[in-house]
Amino acid sequence: MxxxxxxxNLRKEFQGFSLKNVSFTLxxxxxxxxxxxxxxxxxxxxxxIMNLIHKDGGEIKVFGLDNVKYEKEIKERIGFVFDExxxxxxxxxxxxKRVVAPLYRKWDNELFHKYIKEFSLPLKxxxxxxxxxxxxxxxxxxxxxxxAELLIMDEPxxxxxxxxxxxxxxxxxxxxxxxxxxxxxxxxxxSDLDKIADYITFINDGEIIFSCPKDExxxxxxxxxxxxxxxxxxxxxxxxxxxxxxxxxxxLVKDKQKIKRMAGDNIIVEKPSLEDIIVCFQxxx
Amino acid sequence: MNIIISNSSDEPIxxxxxxxxxxxxxxxxxxENEMLPSIRTxxxxxxxxxxxxxxAYQELENEGYIVTVQGKGTFVAAQNKELxxxxxxxxxxxxxTEAVExxxxxxxxxxxxxxxxxxxxxxx
Numbered sequence: 468m469x470x471x472x473x474x475x476n477l478r479k480e481f482q483g484f485s486l487k488n489v490s491f492t493l494x495x496x497x498x499x500x501x502x503x504x505x506x507x508x509x510x511x512x513x514x515x516i517m518n519l520i521h522k523d524g525g526e527i528k529v530f531g532l533d534n535v536k537y538e539k540e541i542k543e544r545i546g547f548v549f550d551e552x553x554x555x556x557x558x559x560x561x562x563x564k565r566v567v568a569p570l571y572r573k574w575d576n577e578l579f580h581k582y583i584k585e586f587s588l589p590l591k592x593x594x595x596x597x598x599x600x601x602x603x604x605x606x607x608x609x610x611x612x613x614x615a616e617l618l619i620m621d622e623p624x625x626x627x628x629x630x631x632x633x634x635x636x637x638x639x640x641x642x643x644x645x646x647x648x649x650x651x652x653x654x655x656x657x658s659d660l661d662k663i664a665d666y667i668t669f670i671n672d673g674e675i676i677f678s679c680p681k682d683e684x685x686x687x688x689x690x691x692x693x694x695x696x697x698x699x700x701x702x703x704x705x706x707x708x709x710x711x712x713x714x715x716x717x718x719l720v721k722d723k724q725k726i727k728r729m730a731g732d733n734i735i736v737e738k739p740s741l742e743d744i745i746v747c748f749q750x751x752x
Numbered sequence: 753m754n755i756i757i758s759n760s761s762d763e764p765i766x767x768x769x770x771x772x773x774x775x776x777x778x779x780x781x782x783x784e785n786e787m788l789p790s791i792r793t794x795x796x797x798x799x800x801x802x803x804x805x806x807x808a809y810q811e812l813e814n815e816g817y818i819v820t821v822q823g824k825g826t827f828v829a830a831q832n833k834e835l836x837x838x839x840x841x842x843x844x845x846x847x848x849t850e851a852v853e854x855x856x857x858x859x860x861x862x863x864x865x866x867x868x869x870x871x872x873x874x875x876x
Contacts, residue, residue, distance in 0.1 A: 496792075497802060640796040661759075665801040680803050682764065738762070 470531070471495045471617055471649045472516070477525035479511060484673060486511055488525070491668045491678040496646035498639060500664035500681075501653040502741060504749045508673045509653040513621045516651075517547060529617065543572060546610025548652075550622035552602045556595040560588055560605060571613035579612035600631040607638065618642065620652035624659055632656070636663050657741035667741065671748045689723025690743050692716070693734035702729055708747030719747035753782060757798050765800055769808035777817055777828055778836055788818060788826040 470492045477489040486508045493499045503509050514520045516527055518538050527534040529541045554563050560583070568574045583590060586604040588597075597605065603623055610618060618639070624632045636659060639650055654660060660667065660681070668678040677684070691706070694715050698706075705726060706718035720726045723736045739747075755772050757765055776782040789797070791805040798805070809826060812818045816835055820826045855865045 636799065640799065643802065644792050644796060646792065662799050663801065665803045681801055682766070682804055682807070686764070 469495050471529070472651060473526075473528040473531075474512070474516070475526040475528075477512065477515060477527060478523045479515060479520070480523050481511075484508070484511075486515075486673045489670070489673075489675050490525075491675060493649055493651055493666065495649055496643060497665040498643060498650040498663055499652075499666040499668055500657075500660035500741075501651060501668050501670065502655060502657060502660065502745060503653075503670040504655070504745055507670045509670060510621055512670070513619060513653060516619060517542075517545075543613070544616045546607075546613070546615030546618045548603065548606040548610050548618065548620040548623050550625055552594065552606075554594045554602075554605070557593060559591050559593050560597075561590045563594065563605070564609075567609055573614045575612050575614060578614075579608060582608035582611055600627050603627060603631070603635070607635070611638075611642070616648050618648075618650045618652070620650070622653055622655075624654055624656050632659055635659075639663060655745070657745070660741055669744065669748070671745075676748055684741075684744070685738055687722060688739050688744060689720050689726065689736040690739040690747075691718050691720050691723070691726055691730075691734050691736050693730065697730060697733060700730075702726060708750035710750065719744060755794075755798065757800065766804050766808040766811065769794075769798075769805065770811050773808070773812055774815075774817060778840075782828050784828055784830050786828045788828065790825065 472493040474492070475490050477486060479486040484506070489508070489512060491499075501509055501512070511520070515522050516529070516534060518534055529537075530544060532541055534541055555566075558566070564579060568576065568579075582588075586601075586608055588601060588605055588608065594602070594605075607623075624635060627635070640663065642648055643650060664681050666679065667681050667684060669676045692715060695711060697703075698709065698711070698716055705720050705722070706716075707720065709716055709718040719739060720736075726734065727736055753776060755769060757768055759765070761768065773782070773788075782788075788794075788809075791802055791809055794805045795802045809818065809820070813820060813826075816829055818826055819829045852865065855868075860868075
């Protein structure tokens with residue numbers, strides 16, 4: 468399998484925060500969700516991939532090419548959707564198109580108008596009068612209209628209602644029907660990912676905790692609930708993000724089979740949601 | 753062809769797909785050499801990940817229910833009928849063994865057991 472996005476030992480130092488040797492790989496034809504709590508380094512990583520800030524070390528390859536050396540070439544083939552609106556407020560949608568279209572060699576006007584129609588976007592409306600969902604759809608329409616092979620999206624679903632989020636998921640499913648295309652997106656709305664993501668990369672405090680197929684997470688990780696006495700046993704070392712209450716505890720484990728063997732009937736093990744995983748890691752080991 | 757997936761079930765989604773496609777083949781609702789949807793179409797329609805549908809197809813292929821022809825698609829395997837019959841025969845044997853054991857436990861004779869079987873068979 469050919470990787471479409473490869474990040475190796477990526478480092479970036481800020482005051483009070485650093486990205487520590489971030490590595491992961493995304494293959495062609497798949498969707499990767501990039502999750503983690505606020506401030507974990509999601510946006511920093513995406514900015515580094517887009518070469519919007521300078522890295523302090525490591526390597527990023529997009530389509531097998533170095534992302535700094537071949538920046539222009541790569542960006543022709545990337546569709547970028549940002550959380551915030553980056554179009555000039557006073558322009559209408561048609562005017563935005565006139566500004567953006569010449570920037571891309573492979574701009575497809577027909578395709579753009581097809582998406583505008585499909586997303587029911589009003590061409591004559593000014594950007595400032597568009598709803599948040601419409602702005603996201605506009606970004607997406609532009610990203611898709613220059614035949615991007617890789618969609619990179621930073622928090623595309625934040626602040627959107629469930630109807631528009633579900634529409635977005637449909638668009639992404641359609642996008643990867645072509646098995647040469649991939650999607651990489653960060654989010655903390657994990658219910659979207661529960662449905663669509665093939666791979667999940669989880670970053671916490673500047674470090675990658677795991678990057679693996681989503682199904683593997685469900686098969687290995689477990690949310691354990693049991694009596695408090697167990698917290699003083701051998702099991703304790705395997706528990707992540709223990710939360711105690713008056714009547715018991717709850718924690719995450721990496722290998723649920725092992726814990727089941729150790730604790731037997733004393734505990735219940737449930738399938739954790741991605742949200743449970745984020746929360747437990749945030750709470751700490 | 754209907755495939756209904758439960759997201760809240762404990763059974764992994766790929767297994768739900770495997771089971772349902774197997775049933776469709778056994779029941780003959782999916783005929784020999786019939787083309788199956790691509791893994792990507794199936795993923796899109798069921799709103800699940802491509803890896804999951806890929807794994808389901810892989811499993812079905814390993815068990816000989818379907819075959820993938822590179823560049824053409826995935827089809828219901830042909831040699832299936834024999835295999836299916838074999839499998840079902842095995843299942844019948846297993847159930848009958850169970851019944852015989854239950855009968856022996858209350859000291860039924862072979863004749864009595866045969867009588868019961870005959871009645872049930874003719875009723876069905």
